[in-house]
Amino acid sequence: MTARPLFIFAGLYLLVLYAPIVLLPLFAFNDGTVIAFPLQGFTLDWFAALLDTPALHDATLNSLIIAVSTAVFATTLGLFAARAATRYRFPLKGGIVGFIMLPLVLPEVIVAISLLVVLMQIGIDPGLWTIILGHTLISTPFAIAILQGSFSNMDNSLEEAAIDLGETRWGTFRLITLPLVTPGIVASLLICFTISLDEFIIAFFLSGNAPTLPVYLWGQLRFPARLPVVMALGTILVALSVILLMIAETYRRRGLRRAGLKDTGGFL
Amino acid sequence: MTDAPLIEIEGVEKYYGDYHALRGITAGIGAGEFFSLLGPSGCGKTTLLRAIAGFEDISAGRILIAGRNMDGVPPNRRPTNLVFQSYAIFPHLSVAENVGFGLRRAEMSTADKRRAVGEALEMVGLGQYGGRAAHALSGGQRQRVALARALILKPKVLLLDEPLSALDKKMREQMQVELRRLQRQVGITFVLVTHDQEEALIMSDRIAVMFEGEIAQLDAPEALYRRPASRKVGEFIGMMNFLPAQVGVSGVTQGGIAVEVAGLGPTVLQSAQCPGAARPGAAEVGVRPESLTVLFDEGTPAAHRATGRVDEITYYGDMTYYEITLEGAPKSVQVSARNMPGRRLLDRGETVALAWDPSSLVLFC
Ligand SMILES: Nc1ncnc2c1ncn2[C@@H]1O[C@H](COP(=O)(O)OP(=O)(O)OP(=O)(O)O)[C@@H](O)[C@H]1O
Ligand SMILES: [Mg+2]
Numbered sequence: 001m002t003a004r005p006l007f008i009f010a011g012l013y014l015l016v017l018y019a020p021i022v023l024l025p026l027f028a029f030n031d032g033t034v035i036a037f038p039l040q041g042f043t044l045d046w047f048a049a050l051l052d053t054p055a056l057h058d059a060t061l062n063s064l065i066i067a068v069s070t071a072v073f074a075t076t077l078g079l080f081a082a083r084a085a086t087r088y089r090f091p092l093k094g095g096i097v098g099f100i101m102l103p104l105v106l107p108e109v110i111v112a113i114s115l116l117v118v119l120m121q122i123g124i125d126p127g128l129w130t131i132i133l134g135h136t137l138i139s140t141p142f143a144i145a146i147l148q149g150s151f152s153n154m155d156n157s158l159e160e161a162a163i164d165l166g167e168t169r170w171g172t173f174r175l176i177t178l179p180l181v182t183p184g185i186v187a188s189l190l191i192c193f194t195i196s197l198d199e200f201i202i203a204f205f206l207s208g209n210a211p212t213l214p215v216y217l218w219g220q221l222r223f224p225a226r227l228p229v230v231m232a233l234g235t236i237l238v239a240l241s242v243i244l245l246m247i248a249e250t251y252r253r254r255g256l257r258r259a260g261l262k263d264t265g266g267f268l
Numbered sequence: 269m270t271d272a273p274l275i276e277i278e279g280v281e282k283y284y285g286d287y288h289a290l291r292g293i294t295a296g297i298g299a300g301e302f303f304s305l306l307g308p309s310g311c312g313k314t315t316l317l318r319a320i321a322g323f324e325d326i327s328a329g330r331i332l333i334a335g336r337n338m339d340g341v342p343p344n345r346r347p348t349n350l351v352f353q354s355y356a357i358f359p360h361l362s363v364a365e366n367v368g369f370g371l372r373r374a375e376m377s378t379a380d381k382r383r384a385v386g387e388a389l390e391m392v393g394l395g396q397y398g399g400r401a402a403h404a405l406s407g408g409q410r411q412r413v414a415l416a417r418a419l420i421l422k423p424k425v426l427l428l429d430e431p432l433s434a435l436d437k438k439m440r441e442q443m444q445v446e447l448r449r450l451q452r453q454v455g456i457t458f459v460l461v462t463h464d465q466e467e468a469l470i471m472s473d474r475i476a477v478m479f480e481g482e483i484a485q486l487d488a489p490e491a492l493y494r495r496p497a498s499r500k501v502g503e504f505i506g507m508m509n510f511l512p513a514q515v516g517v518s519g520v521t522q523g524g525i526a527v528e529v530a531g532l533g534p535t536v537l538q539s540a541q542c543p544g545a546a547r548p549g550a551a552e553v554g555v556r557p558e559s560l561t562v563l564f565d566e567g568t569p570a571a572h573r574a575t576g577r578v579d580e581i582t583y584y585g586d587m588t589y590y591e592i593t594l595e596g597a598p599k600s601v602q603v604s605a606r607n608m609p610g611r612r613l614l615d616r617g618e619t620v621a622l623a624w625d626p627s628s629l630v631l632f633c
Pocket of ligand 2: 313314315
């Protein structure tokens with residue numbers, strides 16, 4: 001049958017895609033400094049080593065500050081943009097929305113280098129704020145995509161019905177609009193947080209002396225002895241990202257259900 | 269008691285940019301009336317309804333409700349409530365919360381509010397459903413929740429935008445009767461938008477037929493059906509056959525209008541049968557399918573007869589529609605016959621005699 005070769009192809013594809021990532025936790029728990037088979041035995045030493053590395057704590061703190069700020073900024077901007085794009089008609093709307101979504105496909109290296117050049121020209125030193133700026137730039141399109149879904153899934157006449165039933169504009173926003181887009185807002189916050197947490201290139205170019213987790217991780221690769229620790233850290237990052245994305249998706253679907261709608265796609 | 273209508277619509281115009289959506293609408297809607305806006309898609313029914321509700325600004329003219337000019341009055345301050353085509357049930361609230369939404373700002377005790385919600389749900393036959401999640405309701409149930417939610421505020425006017433169009437045929441027929449009953453029970457003025465002529469005929473006290481932003485005719489259902497003001501209205505409401513006719517040169521006399529109708533022959537019509545002024549020359553005569561009676565027994569006496577050949581037969585169970593070409597007529601007409609016990613169906617190609625009555629004809633000049 002024609003289905004069989006396709007199944008094999010799909011299987012191989014998934015294997016190539018995920019096998020390296022599966023190796024990560026494998027060696028993170030492996031009791032040996034060399035990354036090679038056969039495995040030596042189970043240990044939590046590498047995770048313990050993470051705990052007493054002060055530089056790592058700084059990097060974690062940096063990453064958290066940047067990711068939280070990025071999530072808040074990108075979601076706020078996305079909220080306004082998505083609302084405008086779904087509710088109002090204005091000249092050049094298509095072009096404007098297109099430009100906002102462009103960073104989604106721009107090579108990050110280009111974004112990072114141009115940002116760096118511009119910031120140097122203005123005379124702003126790289127640091128936490130510059131990374132937040134860069135991350136907000138690349139996360140906003142995701143926020144818009146998610147929130148646009150929430151808004152366009154919402155029947156316009158719901159807001160009109162509330163006003164018709166005697167509510168004020170503010171009351172309508174509070175009682176109808178907000179509850180219906182909240183799942184989208186939560187999903188957007190989580191996804192932007194995750195994007196920022198995992199992002200390397202922009203953080204690398206713009207970090208100055210404030211490395212984020214991925215930048216710190218990359219720095220550690222120079223020391224072969226530290227490799228298992230890097231694996232442990234990577235494992236944590238991957239696990240965290242997956243969990244956050246799953247929570248985000250749960251919220252996105254809850255939003256759809258609340259609006260009484262069928263699922264038409266999404267990130268997961 | 270005053271004689272002024274509850275809703276007075278005076279020369280209302282609406283432009284969307286360059287598009288002229290409403291072109292001088294004037295109508296009065298009486299208190300307690302079941303009034304329908306009927307017309308094809310895009311004729312401006314929803315626009316007019318939303319203008320009454322306060323969701324569309326009008327470009328010219330004015331709308332008065334209970335004698336008060338509604339210009340600049342926002343929807344939440346008008347004595348109207350709107351049932352949306354999509355029902356607009358708040359999906360994150362329960363059925364009871366939906367129905368009680370409009371009472372949030374009312375000065376009532378919580379117990380009174382709860383009782384009012386219970387009564388409203390009872391009225392639409394959803395007494396047991398208060399605790400249900402609104403998004404889990406069927407189409408018919410949503411429709412009822414939307415009605416209860418709007419009626420609980422006891423508006424002077426209830427506006428309904430194609431409230432039944434999302435329901436299946438059975439459900440729709442049931443709701444038509446139910447809506448009518450509900451309207452009599454609460455005595456509130458209903459303004460219904462529909463593109464379904466049958467629905468409008470069944471439910472309304474009066475119907476405004478709209479084409480392209482204008483009211484073509486405003487009348488009671490029977491008058492609308494029996495005496496359409498134009499060929500277009502006649503075509504839109506029910507089925508109507510049109511036969512070429514010639515108004516005699518003697519024209520309009522005291523006795524009536526002398527007309528020669530293709531397929532039916534010469535006859536005299538009353539001036540009431542001719543909307544607009546009759547003048548000599550070519551015209552058209554409209555006749556409903558049930559106004560032409562098939563004479564199954566050739567011997568039946570009939571003052572006015574015609575003969576024709578059966579071209580096509582469409583069987584509906586209770587009725588049969590025959591496509592018959594009358595002698596001397598250029599094209600066929602639809603003739604309906606009730607299928608009574610013992611009555612046979614005609615055959616294709618058969619020649620039949622038909623009886624007709626001049627009073628059932630409408631002359632369009
Ligand atoms: N917001 C708007 N902007 C521009 N044109 C509009 C707008 N709303 C309606 N129109 C136009 O005005 C005309 C009348 O629209 P309306 O919605 O009143 O039609 P309708 O009679 O309710 O039709 P339907 O039976 O399809 O609902 C249509 O041609 C429509 O395209
Ligand atoms: Mg409409």
